[in-house]
Amino acid sequence: MDIYLPWWAAGAALSFITLGFYITLHRPLGVSGSWARIVLWKNDRAIKQAEAPFQDNPKLFEDALMAATIEEFGEQKVLDFMNARNKHTGTDVETPTTTTSISPNRSPWTAHLFFLIMLIAGGVLGAYLRGGLVIQTTLGELHTSLFGTGIGSLMMLFFGGLMVGFGTQMAGGCTSGHGLSGFSRLAPASIIATFSFFGTAIAFSMAAHYLG
Amino acid sequence: MRNYFYYGLFGLALGTTLSMSGFTDYAQIHSLFILQNIPLFLVFATALGLNMIGFMIILRNKKLPKKKFTKGTITGSMLFGIGWALTGACPSIALVQLGEGKIAAVLTIVGILAGVWIYRRSTTKSLQFDTGICGEE
Numbered sequence: 381m382d383i384y385l386p387w388w389a390a391g392a393a394l395s396f397i398t399l400g401f402y403i404t405l406h407r408p409l410g411v412s413g414s415w416a417r418i419v420l421w422k423n424d425r426a427i428k429q430a431e432a433p434f435q436d437n438p439k440l441f442e443d444a445l446m447a448a449t450i451e452e453f454g455e456q457k458v459l460d461f462m463n464a465r466n467k468h469t470g471t472d473v474e475t476p477t478t479t480t481s482i483s484p485n486r487s488p489w490t491a492h493l494f495f496l497i498m499l500i501a502g503g504v505l506g507a508y509l510r511g512g513l514v515i516q517t518t519l520g521e522l523h524t525s526l527f528g529t530g531i532g533s534l535m536m537l538f539f540g541g542l543m544v545g546f547g548t549q550m551a552g553g554c555t556s557g558h559g560l561s562g563f564s565r566l567a568p569a570s571i572i573a574t575f576s577f578f579g580t581a582i583a584f585s586m587a588a589h590y591l592g
Numbered sequence: 593m594r595n596y597f598y599y600g601l602f603g604l605a606l607g608t609t610l611s612m613s614g615f616t617d618y619a620q621i622h623s624l625f626i627l628q629n630i631p632l633f634l635v636f637a638t639a640l641g642l643n644m645i646g647f648m649i650i651l652r653n654k655k656l657p658k659k660k661f662t663k664g665t666i667t668g669s670m671l672f673g674i675g676w677a678l679t680g681a682c683p684s685i686a687l688v689q690l691g692e693g694k695i696a697a698v699l700t701i702v703g704i705l706a707g708v709w710i711y712r713r714s715t716t717k718s719l720q721f722d723t724g725i726c727g728e729e
């Protein structure tokens with residue numbers, strides 16, 4: 381159970397996943413974002429509802445744009461502009477097709493849910509490849525010796541998870557978004573974030589290990 | 593449909609790799625955090641190094657919007673760091689641990705869901721808190 385891939389192979393695989401994800405899905409890998417999309421699943425429905433009339437009739441979108449333009453500049457100015465443009469080109473210029481989606485590059489929340497479910501499946505496969513699935517009620521001997529097995533240790537897991545959830549949303553990313561995707565693109569915010577979470581985890585664990 | 597395929601594929605690949613690299617084992621991650629696990633550190637460093645080279649090639653002529661620094665970046669990351677040290681889990685690891693048969697990870701998962709929900713509730717009430725959704729930039 382304790383046999384792992386050599387560090388270079390595991391590192392190369394993680395890199396392959398980060399880059400492959402970006403190439404195929406055109407967005408950086410970020411697991412904390414998937415959690416947010418699942419928790420905010422109702423927003424998807426609201427966006428869909430707002431977009432629905434425009435999806436059915438793209439002309440509505442152009443009309444809405446035109447109405448807003450007229451409201452901003454006045455009808456005469458818009459008419460003058462249209463006349464000048466038609467005179468200039470001689471023909472009626474075809475309006476470029478506008479996208480009817482507010483968020484064309486957005487995946488549905490169910491795709492993010494599928495992503496997280498397949499992470500669980502990856503755990504099953506990984507455990508199987510390392511020598512078999514073992515059902516355990518704890519996180520292992522060391523966790524038990526540090527935190528015990530009682531209700532206190534279970535609460536610790538819940539509140540730890542709460543900090544992971546709240547903290548990664550507040551920071552705008554986690555180990556994958558800031559660490560693997562952001563840091564390697566040399567985004568200053570991601571470099572700061574990565575040092576912050578690793579640094580804090582190290583300080584906290586050192587204190588628990590040597591003082592506790 | 594194409595997106596579902598890739599989300600599923602990379603989810604499975606990421607879960608399997610994390611499980612086979614040691615990141616899901618509490619003892620391994622704890623020894624990393626007390627600076628006694630060089631191999632696990634090298635896994636992350638290797639991935640980071642290769643990603644730097646990879647992104648340099650992929651993004652040669654492209655300018656991608658970079659993650660923005662907000663007032664939540666440091667505070668949020670520090671909270672995450674404590675949570676990670678306590679549970680041995682980051683947002684993906686908790687799920688992989690469950691898949692490996694570590695039932696206790698369910699509590700971490702419920703905690704993460706609650707944390708994300710509380711944060712998102714607070715941002716809908718006050719936009720000042722909104723720091724964006726990872727991967728949506």
